[in-house]
Amino acid sequence: MTDDALRPMTRPRLYEQVLERLRAYADEHELVAGDRLPPERELAQRLGVSRASVKQAVVVLEVQGLVETRHGGGTYLVRDTLDAEPVDRLVERRRRLPDVLEAREALETKLAELAAERRTESDLAEMRTALRGMESDIAAGGHGVEGDRHFHAAVTAAGHSTLLAEFMGSIAEAVAESRNESLRQPGRPTRSLDQHVRILEAIEAGSPKAAATAMRRHVRTVAKVRLLEWDPGEENEGS
Template sequence: MSGPERRKGGEGKAGREMSIEPIKSTRIYEEIVRQIKTMISEGRLNSGDQLPPERDLAEKFVVSRTSVREALRALESLGLVEIRPGEGTFVREVSVEALIEPLAMVMFSQREAIGELFEARRLLEPAIAALAARRATPEEIHEMERILEEQAREIAAGRTGLPQDASFHAAIASAAHNQAITRLVHGIMDLLGQSREESLNTPGRPMRSHQDHRRVLEAIRQRDERAAEQAMRDHVSAVEALVVGADGLGKRPR
């Protein structure tokens, strides 16, 4: 890649002001998301600014283009950027809810809060799955299927399928067609990123999680709200038992 090409990708306000740290975290795409969210919240990236091309971001972060792609997808699902095919990735007008997420990350970083976050998941996600069974469009159901096919390939290759896990839950939240719910789920899943990764690193867990997802999707496809609700409740409870039950995190006095 020539020098002029690199300069072209970084032209404009966004290219000049991005101060990027090389990635050292094992959860690479999450760290990319964190840095870009920080740039937006601090005003170093503003609404309408264009991010450098994927390949340039990969060079700056010293990561693979696959990691950059996953990060951009996550940022788009959070409503922070818009990916325009053939044009690039642009910062969207940011909501207050999206900007306060870094503060929420700090508030809930303590391990004892994980139990409370799973409690929130148990209350929210089964109801969201039921709404998705009622409201999902054929296109949204097709997208859920595509995500699960990709997750199956990742698992078959010996990986956890964590990015696809997050994408599947985000797709269900979007199919509920309620922006408040979508924001809540994104926030909770973001906060539980590390514990979800630990869960999926348990031998055999990625495939069991994929099978759970299949049951949820089938209920949504059949427009069976009660079955979708129950399948999601079973799935969240299984993950909670693995993460919280293993060491008693987040248990409340009775």
């Protein structure tokens, strides 16, 4: 019988401690979106750590869409907080994301193909409504998350395949994670909206091959996220 209380202890990565200090700093100084963090070199000196540790902490904040680093111009808050998701949860999402995206490409490409063959006028109206909602949200400064969800749900419904729809439902939570991850990439909401329009046009035209191609291109764009470029391993303290 394993004694859970005596399981091996894990040592917090140094950059996780830096993350907590940065969050506290932002709170104490009441930083909001648009405010700039001190330069990495200054942060490293004040915290007594390497610049590598600071850089890794900043990357984690970037991955979560909390800050953006401008080339030659510093690091700025994107939101009014630096409350980051726990690193362990981030690591787990990074681990499963490739499988989710692989499943999405397989299922949604086929569903788009079927939608082009089987869609009804009601199905098309639902897709158009979804895109109008996504466009309005983006224009108001949002990421278009609900409109994106609505559009993909409408394409799934238009495929009129009970079993494929059930498969999509079984991974709905994971798909939502991949959607949120993608839409917080800089410039991604507008690009996704444009790709949705191409998918709809192919479905409207009754072209299964074009619809499948457009959906495959879209899902592969969704797969290009900062999270998958991030290495959550230990930072090199020698730099």
